[in-house]
Amino acid sequence: MIKKILLILLLLIKPAMANISVFPYSVEFDALSNKRVKSVRIINTSEHTQTYRVSVVNFLQDKNGKLTEVKDDNGTFAQKYLNWSPRQFTLKPNEIQTINVARRSMATAPDGEFVSHLKIAEVSLGKPKSAKNTNADGTLSMQIKALFAVTIPVTVTKGENLIAKTEIGNVNYANNNLLQVELKRLGNKSSRVNLAVMDAKGKEIGRLNNVKVYLSTPTLNIKVPLKTKERIKNLVLRLEDAGTKEEILKQSINL
Numbered sequence: 001m002i003k004k005i006l007l008i009l010l011l012l013i014k015p016a017m018a019n020i021s022v023f024p025y026s027v028e029f030d031a032l033s034n035k036r037v038k039s040v041r042i043i044n045t046s047e048h049t050q051t052y053r054v055s056v057v058n059f060l061q062d063k064n065g066k067l068t069e070v071k072d073d074n075g076t077f078a079q080k081y082l083n084w085s086p087r088q089f090t091l092k093p094n095e096i097q098t099i100n101v102a103r104r105s106m107a108t109a110p111d112g113e114f115v116s117h118l119k120i121a122e123v124s125l126g127k128p129k130s131a132k133n134t135n136a137d138g139t140l141s142m143q144i145k146a147l148f149a150v151t152i153p154v155t156v157t158k159g160e161n162l163i164a165k166t167e168i169g170n171v172n173y174a175n176n177n178l179l180q181v182e183l184k185r186l187g188n189k190s191s192r193v194n195l196a197v198m199d200a201k202g203k204e205i206g207r208l209n210n211v212k213v214y215l216s217t218p219t220l221n222i223k224v225p226l227k228t229k230e231r232i233k234n235l236v237l238r239l240e241d242a243g244t245k246e247e248i249l250k251q252s253i254n255l
Contacts, residue, residue: 019046022150031106031158040099042120044091051090053123054099056082056116061214064221076215078114078156103156111159113189121149163187168237171253177226179206185213194240197224199232210242
C-alpha cells in the first residue's frame with residue numbers, strides 16, 4: 001500500500017552549480033557595427049541527455065544587487081531588438097550546441113544602452129521509479145530531476161555619447177573581514193568594474209571582480225571579503241575597468 005509520494009522539488013539555481021557550461025558569459029552589440037549575429041556555446045556537462053529551452057528575460061537590479069524579473073518594458077531592455085535560435089534543443093552528455101543571437105535594425109531606436117538576459121533552462125523531467133520498487137517503509141519515491149537555468153546579459157548600445165562612470169561612496173566594515181562598499185554609477189550606461197582593497201603599504205588584502213552596476217540602480221552595495229581579520233583604519237580602494245583592467249580611480253579611505 002502506498003502511504004505517500006515523495007517529490008523532489010524543482011530548483012532554479014545559480015550558474016556556478018548548473019550542469020551546463022556556457023561561453024561567453026555576456027553578449028554585446030554596437031548598433032554602429034555591421035556585425036549583427038553573435039554566438040553562445042552550450043555544453044551539457046551532466047551525465048544525462050537533457051533538453052533546454054532558450055528565452056530572453058528582463059531584470060531590474062536593486063541597490064543590493066538583487067535582480068528581479070519584470071514583464072513590463074521600461075524602455076531600457078534589449079529584448080525587442082533581438083532574435084535568437086534555436087529556442088529549444090536536446091543534448092547528450094558532452095554535446096555542444098551553438099545559440100545564435102541576432103540584433104535587429106536599430107534605425108528607429110533612440111540612443112542609449114539596452115540590456116536583457118538570455119536564459120537557458122532545462123525543461124525535461126526524470127522518470128518516476130516503478131511502483132513495484134517501493135521503499136522499505138512502503139512509500140513510493142517519485143524522482144523529479146532538478147531543473148537548472150543560467151542567464152547571461154545581452155547588451156545593445158546605440159550612440160557615441162554613452163559613458164560608463166563609477167565612483168566610490170560610503171565604505172564601512174560589515175564585520176572584521178568583510179568590507180561593505182557603495183558604488184555610485186554616474187554614467188549613462190552600465191558599469192562593469194573590479195574593486196581591489198589595499199592596506200596603507202599597497203598590499204592587496206581584498207578583491208571583487210566583474211561587478212556589474214546596471215542602469216536600473218544609481219548605487220550598488222557590495223561586500224568584499226578581506227584576507228585579514230584585523231580592522232585596518234587606513235585603506236586604499238582601486239577601481240579597474242573589468243574589461244581592460246585599466247585603473248579608473250584610486251581613493252584613500254580612513255575608517
